[in-house]
Amino acid sequence: MPVERLMPSDEAADLVDLTRAIVARELRSAVDEAERTATFPREVFRTLGRAGLLSLPYPEEYGGGGQPYEVYLQVLEEIASGWAAVGVGTSVHALSCFGLFHAGSEEQKQTWLPEMLSGELLGAYCLSEAHAGSDPAAMRTRAIRDGDEYVITGAKAWTTHGGQADFYKVMARTSDDGGRGISCFLVPADTAGLSAATPETKMGLMSSTTATMLFDGVRVPVERRLGAEGQGLPIALAGLDAGRLGIAAVATGLAQAALDAAIAYAQEREAFGQAIIDHQGLGFLLADMAAAVESARATYLHAARLKDAGRPYSRQASIAKLICTDNAMRVTTDAVQVLGGAGYTRDFPLERYMREAKVMQIFEGTNQIQRLVISRALKR
8 A cells, every 4th residue: 555655845745656656667567577587677777767766865966856865765665665676776876876975076076976866877885895794994905006096906795786886886995094094986887807706696685686896906096086095984984874774764665565465465365254354363463563664664754854954863874774674574574474374485475575674684784783883872
């Protein structure tokens, strides 16, 4: 069932309506086959880009939608309700543009950002390494200055869109000064020495390619460094706050899809002479699922409104990511239970929703890391 949304403007309401139409026309009809065959949906991202849905939180002067985060996240939730992998990819693309917009020079932004925001170029984000996932300050990938270039050598793990993206936002070590020795670079996909390893074989999000990116003496001009040398980790961490809100919205969209499917089944399936939704045991379970989805939505919207108001929101972003993804895991698991044996089969999408929800408790900082961030904020 369509979610009742209170949008801040008529334009925002129109964006939601447009998104729902694209989801119904382009996403829902293609998702099952793409997930079954692990096919990357590049044309879907072009469609979203041409509709202006990949650039919503960025200013119009650079080709963005000029929308508040509150609106962007609700559009993202609608996308994820139809295809979680595309929702994740949309969030990752927005995150891959974050460093350029917030740390790039005006010349850099005018040169590169419009094409990135148009959707004709798709972005990826290289931060994690095999030994440095939750501890990015421990990264080993190096960028050594050589005249007017940097030479990047190393490997970046768990890269969403790895091998499919047109550009990569890359964090690499430029000195041994701990987290202060990391810099940020914007690297085109066709740069010599840059390649993708064999994609990971995953539990879910099959159509979202995840691969380790290999940097074998990749030469990047100095003008492709974003911000000052050594400023990379603050850029990365600031981007993660925004990215966590993206994943919170995606998880909520996935949970809403699971709830909708469970309700539809419970209204049609009969046992003991009545629809199973009329049995209190099942009805109360569905009520708890609905409460979880709506509380998750309220949580990410609160954090987004703080961000839009220019107020600190890091703690609230971690809370939203934690609540929304934990709720998505619980709601999708309960949705499988509502369908019983049918929920365990691939005749229905619930088992896929359950598998997709799991990784949302892991990426953009595990939920254990979110608890660490929240507790440290409380101490301060």
